Amino acid sequence: MSEGEPAKTGAVLQCVHAERCGGCPLIALAYDEQLARKHGRVITAIARYGALGRVAAEPVLPADPIRAYRTRAKLIVGRKGEVGLFARGGGHEVVDIPECLVLSPSLSRVANLIRTRISADEAISGALAPHSAKSSGLLRAVDLREIRGGETHRDGVLVTLVMQRAPSVDMALLRGAAAALMSESSEIMGVALNLHAGESPQVLGAETIVLAGAASAFDRVGESTHLATYGSFVQAHRGQASRVHELIAGALGLRGGITGRPLDVLDLYGGSGAISLALAARGANVHLVEAFAPAVAQARHAAAEQRLTLAATCGDVERALHGFVSRGARFDAVIVNPPRRGTSPAVRELVARLGAECIIYVSCDPETLARDLDHLSRGGYLAASIRPLDMIPLTDEVESVACMRKGTAPRPLVVYEDDDVIFVDKAAHEPIESHAYYTGSLLGRVRALPGAERSIPLTHLDPGASGVVAFARSPEHAALWRAALASPEARMIHLAAARGIMPTKGNIARALPGEALARTRYRRIAIVGGHSVVRAVPEQPREHQILRHFSAIGHAIIGDDRHGHAPTNRFFEERHGLDRTFLHCSRIEIAHPVTARRLAIEAPIAGDLRMVLERANGSAALRWLDDKARSEDHRSSATRDPSSRPARGGRAEIDSAATSTPPGDADRDGERV
Numbered sequence: 001m002s003e004g005e006p007a008k009t010g011a012v013l014q015c016v017h018a019e020r021c022g023g024c025p026l027i028a029l030a031y032d033e034q035l036a037r038k039h040g041r042v043i044t045a046i047a048r049y050g051a052l053g054r055v056a057a058e059p060v061l062p063a064d065p066i067r068a069y070r071t072r073a074k075l076i077v078g079r080k081g082e083v084g085l086f087a088r089g090g091g092h093e094v095v096d097i098p099e100c101l102v103l104s105p106s107l108s109r110v111a112n113l114i115r116t117r118i119s120a121d122e123a124i125s126g127a128l129a130p131h132s133a134k135s136s137g138l139l140r141a142v143d144l145r146e147i148r149g150g151e152t153h154r155d156g157v158l159v160t161l162v163m164q165r166a167p168s169v170d171m172a173l174l175r176g177a178a179a180a181l182m183s184e185s186s187e188i189m190g191v192a193l194n195l196h197a198g199e200s201p202q203v204l205g206a207e208t209i210v211l212a213g214a215a216s217a218f219d220r221v222g223e224s225t226h227l228a229t230y231g232s233f234v235q236a237h238r239g240q241a242s243r244v245h246e247l248i249a250g251a252l253g254l255r256g257g258i259t260g261r262p263l264d265v266l267d268l269y270g271g272s273g274a275i276s277l278a279l280a281a282r283g284a285n286v287h288l289v290e291a292f293a294p295a296v297a298q299a300r301h302a303a304a305e306q307r308l309t310l311a312a313t314c315g316d317v318e319r320a321l322h323g324f325v326s327r328g329a330r331f332d333a334v335i336v337n338p339p340r341r342g343t344s345p346a347v348r349e350l351v352a353r354l355g356a357e358c359i360i361y362v363s364c365d366p367e368t369l370a371r372d373l374d375h376l377s378r379g380g381y382l383a384a385s386i387r388p389l390d391m392i393p394l395t396d397e398v399e400s401v402a403c404m405r406k407g408t409a410p411r412p413l414v415v416y417e418d419d420d421v422i423f424v425d426k427a428a429h430e431p432i433e434s435h436a437y438y439t440g441s442l443l444g445r446v447r448a449l450p451g452a453e454r455s456i457p458l459t460h461l462d463p464g465a466s467g468v469v470a471f472a473r474s475p476e477h478a479a480l481w482r483a484a485l486a487s488p489e490a491r492m493i494h495l496a497a498a499r500g501i502m503p504t505k506g507n508i509a510r511a512l513p514g515e516a517l518a519r520t521r522y523r524r525i526a527i528v529g530g531h532s533v534v535r536a537v538p539e540q541p542r543e544h545q546i547l548r549h550f551s552a553i554g555h556a557i558i559g560d561d562r563h564g565h566a567p568t569n570r571f572f573e574e575r576h577g578l579d580r581t582f583l584h585c586s587r588i589e590i591a592h593p594v595t596a597r598r599l600a601i602e603a604p605i606a607g608d609l610r611m612v613l614e615r616a617n618g619s620a621a622l623r624w625l626d627d628k629a630r631s632e633d634h635r636s637s638a639t640r641d642p643s644s645r646p647a648r649g650g651r652a653e654i655d656s657a658a659t660s661t662p663p664g665d666a667d668r669d670g671e672r673v
Helices: 031-047 105-124 171-184 238-251 274-280 293-305 317-327 345-354 366-378 442-446 475-486 545-552 566-576 607-615 619-639
Strands: 072-077 083-086 094-096 139-147 156-164 188-196 207-213 217-221 224-228 264-268 285-290 310-314 333-336 358-363 381-389 399-406 413-417 421-426 466-472 491-498 505-511 517-528 531-539 583-591 597-602 651-658
Touching: 031 366, 031 381, 072 105, 083 105, 105 139, 105 156, 105 171, 139 188, 139 217, 156 171, 171 188, 171 207, 217 238, 224 274, 224 293, 238 274, 238 358, 238 381, 238 399, 264 274, 264 317, 264 345, 274 285, 274 293, 274 310, 285 293, 285 317, 293 310, 317 345, 333 345, 345 366, 358 366, 366 381, 366 399, 366 607, 413 597, 421 442, 442 466, 466 475, 466 491, 475 583, 491 545, 505 545, 517 545, 517 619, 531 545, 566 607, 607 619
Parallel strands: 156 188, 264 285, 264 333, 285 310, 333 358, 466 583
Antiparallel strands: 072 083, 072 139, 083 094, 139 156, 188 207, 217 224, 358 399, 381 399, 413 421, 421 466, 491 531, 491 583, 505 517, 517 531, 583 597, 597 651
């Protein structure tokens, strides 16, 4: 197989580093199997959310080629001068990978040159000596960026040397080393120094200094030319990046150029403007928003060079959106291209509030993409298509371009209803009643249900929580049901994740500020990554009772930004995609105030919380939840009251005999909570 040649669908690439190197985890699979796995990942992510049930993920667009394709490479420098990636199985062993199969030819040649220079400098403690505890060397990594200038600019490579930040750095020595590299390779267009603080897990640090050569270079992707610089983001596969631009242009009707009024497009997380410039070249009026000032400067420079009109805002995306909304700015379409962790809930609300006809979301993480699409659906944006692409062949990663069109928010999932009440499954990031911060409310969606035009809420959950919420169909039904919900026989059972390892079970009895003594019982069901997944039952529940009780005993609910532990919250958000409180009302037990039958109404764990447990290796918690769901499904089918109105989702178990005594500490499965 020649360099750059695409693999046949059923072929398997052979690499001498495959057994040890962790860079290509799917290299042992035939390419069609790799594509099937990536497609399955997208389908699994979408399937977690009922609101996305009608969205079909199209087949994954294959890459061509799947070797010698990488236009960007961050290579770790080992203590003995290895230049490569970390070994399979974790740890910090660096595997040297000369002649790596996936690096573009120019990157491979430059990497080999740097490998030789590092080896020479290691022996004499030179400028490129590797960093280790036993030497004075400072080099930690090398970041290589391929440049293809097209017909009007030169091709080459930008080299970033990532050094350990030290009290004193010999800049003259480093400038000499950079000049020497450029003299040995005409492909190297410039060399920069990046200073790494040491404690950060990221490869690149915050400060970059150009040592020699060009400060930036024009790089062409498909029909778009943007300005690249050291450490700036670029898609790994140049051909697939061009296809992303084409997919976006096609969704906006711009493939053939402007035929009517130019579209007004907002490009969020726009980077150095690759997407913005591609759309501006097709005649769109584009406003780019990016927080990194050098990237904004590059986008403006590239636009001026090509005589394209491009507005650009340098600043935080959320703050910029607040400005657009307050000014009443209007856009025909919004492009969202966030980092792997996705967008924040606030950004999603503000994007929906802009009221554009179309939102196009570009994502490198199917799980956070599905989470964000689910939220945007409640803002009235429904996914019309999801097109996955193989942006990084031989790995598990998959890029997706999702197109959403403005429509009507879906009706909530009903888990039990009769002539008096409706119990629904509330999603996260939605208030029960109207709130200025949110575009809609659960009450508004419930009132769109048949016969629920006058409904009012009977139970409360914070906007960030999910699970079962009760509504009376009309105010006339409210008093009877509120009394039943306040009865000692009623129980609201929550699933929560708490910081740290809690005892197997416990009882929290504390007076809440300004209120009488309150009690919360809990049972730990699993330990996930050093933290606890619990079932919690507040007796006579008060507002924020679970959050305040667990925080008071040093086991704050994870994701709680009011009473919680900020570092733990940040870790779960960045690593596992948790962008809200890990609290879900999984079950309400109540004696029907008219028939006296005992109802046990359940909602399955929310899709985003299941995602978090899966990513945090919470297999024990998931097994418990799935086993319990199967148990409830079996018993529910045996005890369903034939006269009750069937629920549209969830479970509603009904006892045929009235209950005259509260269930006490034992739940209906015989477990203790």
